[in-house]
Amino acid sequence: MKWLRIIHLIHGVLFSVMLLTGLFLFMSGTRTWFNQIGFPLVQFHLVIACGYLLLTVASLARVKRYLLKKPRIKKFNFYFNTIFFFTWSISGILMYFQASLPAEIRNGAVVVHDWATFLFLPWVGAHIIGHLFKVHLPWPSWWKKQVPLPPSIQENQLERRDFLKLFGFTFVFLLIGGGVKWITPILSVANSETKRRGYFRIYNVTNEIPSYPNNDWxxxxxxxxxxxxxxxxxxxxxxxxxxxxxxxxxxxxxxxxxxxxxxxxxxxxxxxxxxxxxxxxxxxxxxxxxxxxxxxxxxxxxxxxxxxxxxxxxxxxxxxxxxxxxxxxxxxxxxxxxxxxxxxxxxxxxxxxxxxxxxxxxxxxx
Known part of the structure; x- marks a missing residue:
């Protein structure tokens, strides 16, 4: 349907820009570079996020009706995206209005926002690779087609290979998303026994960090x-x-x-x-x-x-x-x-x- 293709295209563009700007904000080097050229990256990210929010809310009901007779994988994709959409939205709103909230809620919102982004990255990658290069993951027929469920699935009796596939895909996605999250450079907390909670995110406005090797400050x-x-x-x-x-x-x-x-x-x-x-x-x-x-x-x-x-x-x-x-x-x-x-x-x-x-x-x- 033409309207669905248009919504899908706009959704894809907004989501891609929102994801990229979010990653640029997370990484110190890119955030600093945008500061140096004078580009308002934070404000731009917020504007794109609001556009994405409005488009998604406006199209949720219509897309859900369209998916009633579609394969289970498409329905899963819809609900999976919806869960992450609300996770980003709620945590993003809490981050925006953080001045009125306790530190525990602010920190929790930031952590949830970050993890939702990085755990979603493998799914985005699989989606893009599948569309661009026509690579199809070995999904079972009952998952990607409108066919009746096998008796073992209907009775919730997964076979060993079904369990291994499910566990394997879940583990790989978590490993990729979590790995990307934690290989990003952060300033780790001191090893001393303190009650400190959280870590510093380093924000600079230039890529050159002043150095005073001989304490000539x-x-x-x-x-x-x-x-x-x-x-x-x-x-x-x-x-x-x-x-x-x-x-x-x-x-x-x-x-x-x-x-x-x-x-x-x-x-x-x-x-x-x-x-x-x-x-x-x-x-x-x-x-x-x-x-x-x-x-x-x-x-x-x-x-x-x-x-x-x-x-x-x-x-x-x-x-x-x-x-x-x-x-x-x-x-x-x-x-x-x-x-x-x-x-x-x-x-x-x-x-x-x-x-x-x-x-x-x-x-x-x-």
Whole structure:
């Protein structure tokens, strides 16, 4: 039927684009590349997902009626896709409105969304290969044709070969999907005995990660202050330190709970160097020479922001912002500028990187 072919084609295009953009968002390298060229990948993924959602909901009943007299494999494909469709939709909605939800629900939604995607990949691959290359899997005739079920199936008495086929296909699909999921690079949690739950997803805006092999890092504090100061890595270590155990939240929905971070309170550094802040706003710059974010001065001083240099008792890893990153406990992770190299005090507020590129909230409060 013509209408079904059209729906199938649009569905295939939307699903393919949605799947690809989702994978690009998951992988740090591709996400960074899209950031560099200024393409709003997150927003594009959401628009495609909404289009896919509307098309699927609008066509569900009609497609189901069409399948009433079709082979069982087509009905299975319909229900299989429908289950994953609702899984993606519900978890995606929870991720979108994650600001109003507890961390456990946010993290659960992210995990479910990821696993649903990767476990569905083998089925997509088999579907594409079958259509493009005319490769037909050895399905039994009662499964791919409109014929009566064998007595053994009707009475739920699977033969040994039927059980082996079912188990074999299921195992292969889970192995492929799970394997693809876990060979993707992630930052593993520390091996120390902590109560941390979750893992960090590394988001950069450039592919070049700043490197300070000889600890030749320097933090510059300037602008509307009574004096300009440069603080080295060793100067920072000599200052009174503070340790905090806190939950790290990302605006995209995931969280890492009970993270132990050690660093220096910014107000303690200012006090130690007798620096007076005479401007209402502060811009924090990253050593990648691209990323920056801005704050009201009191958000960093009175609300006790940290210059973090250790996590879980170890120096920060390069991808975490080594040797020093900003951390404001009351704000989302995008406000925690990695590879912090400059704190510039001003009398006007700048619009930060993600506020310009992604429409994120300027204050970023949780």
């Amino acid at each position: 320097v933090l510059k504090i300037d602008g509307l202050t009574n004096k300009e100061v440069e603080v080295s890595y060793y100067d920072l270590l000599r200052l009174p330190s503070t340790t905090i155990i806190d939950d790290f939240h990302c605006v995209t929905g995931w969280s890492v709970t009970n993270v132990e971070m050690k660093g220096v309170l910014l107000k303690d550094l200012l006090k130690a160097y007798e620096i007076e802040v005479n401007g209402e706003f502060v811009t924090a710059y990253s050593g990648d020479e691209t990323y920056f974010d801005s704050f009201v001065s009191k958000q960093l001083i009175e609300e006790e922001s940290y210059l973090v240099y250790e996590m879980d008792g170890q120096p920060l890893k390069s991808v975490q912002g080594y040797p020093c990153r900003l951390y404001q406990p009351n704000m989302y992770g995008y406000k925690s500028v990695k590879w912090l190299v400059r704190i510039h005090v001003k009398d006007s507020r700048e619009i930060g990187y993600w506020q310009q590129s992604g429409g994120y909230d300027l204050d970023g409060y949780l």
